[in-house]
Amino acid sequence: MINYLNLSILAGILAILYGIFLSIRILNLPTGTPDMNDIADAISQGASAYLNRQYKTVAIIALFIFFILLVTFGNLSAIAFALGAICSAVAGFVGMNISVKANIRTAVAAKKGLSEALNVAFSGGSVTGLMVAGLALLSVSVTYLLVSYNQSSVVLNIQPLIALGFGASLISVFARLGGGIYTKGADVGADLVGKIEKGIPEDDPRNPGVIADLVGDNVGDDAGMAADLFETYVVTVVAVMLLGQLTLPKFTNALLFPLVVGAAAIISSIFGTLFVRLGKDNDVMKALYKGLITAACFSAIVFYFIANQMMTDNGVYTALSLYLSSLIGLLVTIGMVSITEFYTSKKYQPVKHIARASNTGHATNIIAGLAISMKSTLLPVLLISIATLTSFNLAGLYGVAVAVMSMLSLTGIVVSIDAFGPITDNAGGIAEMTNQPEKVRSVTDRLDAVGNTTKAITKAYAIASAGLAALVLFASFTEGLSKTNSMQGLTYSFSLSDARVLIGLILGAALPYYFAAMAMEAVGKAAEAVVIEVRRQFKEIKGIMQKKAKPDYKAAVDIVTRTALKSMIIPASLPVVIPIIVGFSLGASALGGFLVGTIVTGLFVAISMTTGGAAWDNAKKYIEEGHFGGKGSIAHQAAVTGDTVGDPYKDTAGPAINPMIKVANIVALLIAGFLK
Numbered sequence: 001m002i003n004y005l006n007l008s009i010l011a012g013i014l015a016i017l018y019g020i021f022l023s024i025r026i027l028n029l030p031t032g033t034p035d036m037n038d039i040a041d042a043i044s045q046g047a048s049a050y051l052n053r054q055y056k057t058v059a060i061i062a063l064f065i066f067f068i069l070l071v072t073f074g075n076l077s078a079i080a081f082a083l084g085a086i087c088s089a090v091a092g093f094v095g096m097n098i099s100v101k102a103n104i105r106t107a108v109a110a111k112k113g114l115s116e117a118l119n120v121a122f123s124g125g126s127v128t129g130l131m132v133a134g135l136a137l138l139s140v141s142v143t144y145l146l147v148s149y150n151q152s153s154v155v156l157n158i159q160p161l162i163a164l165g166f167g168a169s170l171i172s173v174f175a176r177l178g179g180g181i182y183t184k185g186a187d188v189g190a191d192l193v194g195k196i197e198k199g200i201p202e203d204d205p206r207n208p209g210v211i212a213d214l215v216g217d218n219v220g221d222d223a224g225m226a227a228d229l230f231e232t233y234v235v236t237v238v239a240v241m242l243l244g245q246l247t248l249p250k251f252t253n254a255l256l257f258p259l260v261v262g263a264a265a266i267i268s269s270i271f272g273t274l275f276v277r278l279g280k281d282n283d284v285m286k287a288l289y290k291g292l293i294t295a296a297c298f299s300a301i302v303f304y305f306i307a308n309q310m311m312t313d314n315g316v317y318t319a320l321s322l323y324l325s326s327l328i329g330l331l332v333t334i335g336m337v338s339i340t341e342f343y344t345s346k347k348y349q350p351v352k353h354i355a356r357a358s359n360t361g362h363a364t365n366i367i368a369g370l371a372i373s374m375k376s377t378l379l380p381v382l383l384i385s386i387a388t389l390t391s392f393n394l395a396g397l398y399g400v401a402v403a404v405m406s407m408l409s410l411t412g413i414v415v416s417i418d419a420f421g422p423i424t425d426n427a428g429g430i431a432e433m434t435n436q437p438e439k440v441r442s443v444t445d446r447l448d449a450v451g452n453t454t455k456a457i458t459k460a461y462a463i464a465s466a467g468l469a470a471l472v473l474f475a476s477f478t479e480g481l482s483k484t485n486s487m488q489g490l491t492y493s494f495s496l497s498d499a500r501v502l503i504g505l506i507l508g509a510a511l512p513y514y515f516a517a518m519a520m521e522a523v524g525k526a527a528e529a530v531v532i533e534v535r536r537q538f539k540e541i542k543g544i545m546q547k548k549a550k551p552d553y554k555a556a557v558d559i560v561t562r563t564a565l566k567s568m569i570i571p572a573s574l575p576v577v578i579p580i581i582v583g584f585s586l587g588a589s590a591l592g593g594f595l596v597g598t599i600v601t602g603l604f605v606a607i608s609m610t611t612g613g614a615a616w617d618n619a620k621k622y623i624e625e626g627h628f629g630g631k632g633s634i635a636h637q638a639a640v641t642g643d644t645v646g647d648p649y650k651d652t653a654g655p656a657i658n659p660m661i662k663v664a665n666i667v668a669l670l671i672a673g674f675l676k
Contacts, residue, residue, distance in 0.1 A: 084167025185526020373612020508597025613650025
């Protein structure tokens with residue numbers, strides 16, 4: 001047991017050390033001209049200021065919950081909660097900080113060529129990816145070690161592990177939502193005045209909101225995504241361990257198996273990053289896919305030996321069935337990547353359809369985008385359903401859990417591919433604002449266009465894994481509740497003939513819609529504040545348009561920071577408060593129904609929003625390449641409107657539903673023992 005646990009701890013440390021090594025290598029690269037450094041420093045200062053204020057705000061809420069857990073569940077659970085929250089915050093903070101260091105170095109590398117810029121940007125993204133996976137695996141392993149050393153019973157006290165997941169989830173929902181409100185409030189506000197009213201390009205230095213927009217890429221798509229995938233990883237490992245204890249109570253390796261799978265996949269992810277290199281065709285997406293496929297193939301081989309070594313004598317499931325379940329998780333990852341690329345890439349029909357619809361105006365662009373967003377839910381849901389059914393037939397609920405763990409085990413390489421996106425976006429902004437030669441901007445534009453697709457792919461990956469993880473959490477909730485009630489001589493049933501279950505279903509189904517609506521409204525408020533400020537500066541600071549005076553970038557950054565932090569608190573609190581209200585007022589059956597409703601509608605709303613928003617974005621870029629009249633045409637004007645609507649879809653409301661679903665399920669697990 002100790003050897004397996006040590007292996008997972010060492011793998012987590014290795015990922016962190018490799019991330020530090022990449023960071024040092026990136027920091028030693030050249031940083032360009034003084035004007036490039038001025039822009040990069042402004043982005044870095046704005047991102048750090050926002051993140052510091054966000055974490056201070058969340059820390060107050062986390063401290064309150066810490067004392068509640070201390071009184072209710074004891075020292076170990078409270079400490080585990082704090083560990084999950086701190087590690088989640090560290091993952092986001094480290095990822096954001098290396099991103100704002102890698103952006104200028106990518107812009108400088110773009111002067112040498114596409115290959116050099118790709119290597120720098122992906123190395124920066126790899127720091128985030130490996131830090132997320134390493135910290136997540138390490139935090140779960142250390143918590144398990146603390147729990148096993150602090151009890152004499154054979155049955156593991158799983159409560160501290162659930163509290164660990166709760167700490168990670170709490171930070172994640174605030175980081176995802178707050179960062180999303182910030183990035184899209186700044187983006188939409190800057191675009192509405194800059195592009196539409198003034199007719200100046202994106203990332204034009206004359207736009208007072210441009211630095212706030214570039215800051216948003218880091219706090220939303222980097223720090224937010226890092227916190228999101230960190231908590232998904234932690235929650236999934238905890239859920240698999242919990243189900244392992246429930247389904248194989250006398251087999252300790254069932255608890256350790258997901259940790260070793262995660263350890264092996266970290267090695268695979270590091271190995272995969274070495275294969276991200278441009279080929280002769282200069283296809284950036286293909287270069288990134290080489291890394292992902294290499295990591296997946298290496299994991300598929302290693303998982304076979306792990307399953308045979310650890311799970312042969314469990315007495316219930318064959319090692320082969322568990323290995324096949326792990327392969328299903330890897331296939332779901334590849335499937336989600338392919339489906340999302342089809343719906344969001346400029347190469348395929350859905351994006352071209354939206355672009356073509358833009359020819360006839362703004363309304364037809366919106367109609368086409370909404371239709372694509374809704375259609376994009378079918379294939380992912382079919383894939384998830386087939387994967388769930390197949391893995392269940394192979395090894396029951398534990399098989400489903402193993403499939404989810406296998407999928408999440410690739411977090412290191414997937415987040416690396418995602419974090420590459422905001423780095424290239426910032427690099428393009430720095431190149432534009434400092435008037436770099438056209439060949440530099442063409443390199444950063446090519447990387448940025450791919451980054452839009454990779455960000456959409458990672459969001460889809462996060463949503464699919466969140467949906468599957470939530471199903472595993474729900475199974476853990478119902479299994480645990482049934483066992484607890486049977487020990488007390490009570491009967492727990494979850495039947496649609498029970499009115500409380502139906503009420504719970506309806507209430508749960510409403511939560512993702514209401515949560516997303518509040519997130520969209522928050523973006524609207526932030527954008528309005530930015531629009532007012534940008535208009536004011538254009539009016540009052542004479543000479544901005546003639547480049548004779550500099551805008552006050554800090555004013556826009558401060559406005560959107562205050563608006564985002566203020567707007568995130570109430571919606572982020574909903575998945576914590578509402579399950580408690582439902583559980584204690586309507587009972588365990590209603591809470592079970594509530595969780596199912598939240599998972600089902602949350603999955604559809606999140607996929608629809610993130611995929612549709614990315615398709616709108618790339619439809620605009622497709623037109624900007626010269627199709628349907630190019631920049632300035634009627635089609636382009638309509639596409640800008642569609643992109644503006646899609647921005648809060650894909651970067652705020654949709655992605656924030658992931659942690660929302662899991663927070664609700666984690667809270668339900670925490671209070672399950674108090675319900676009847």
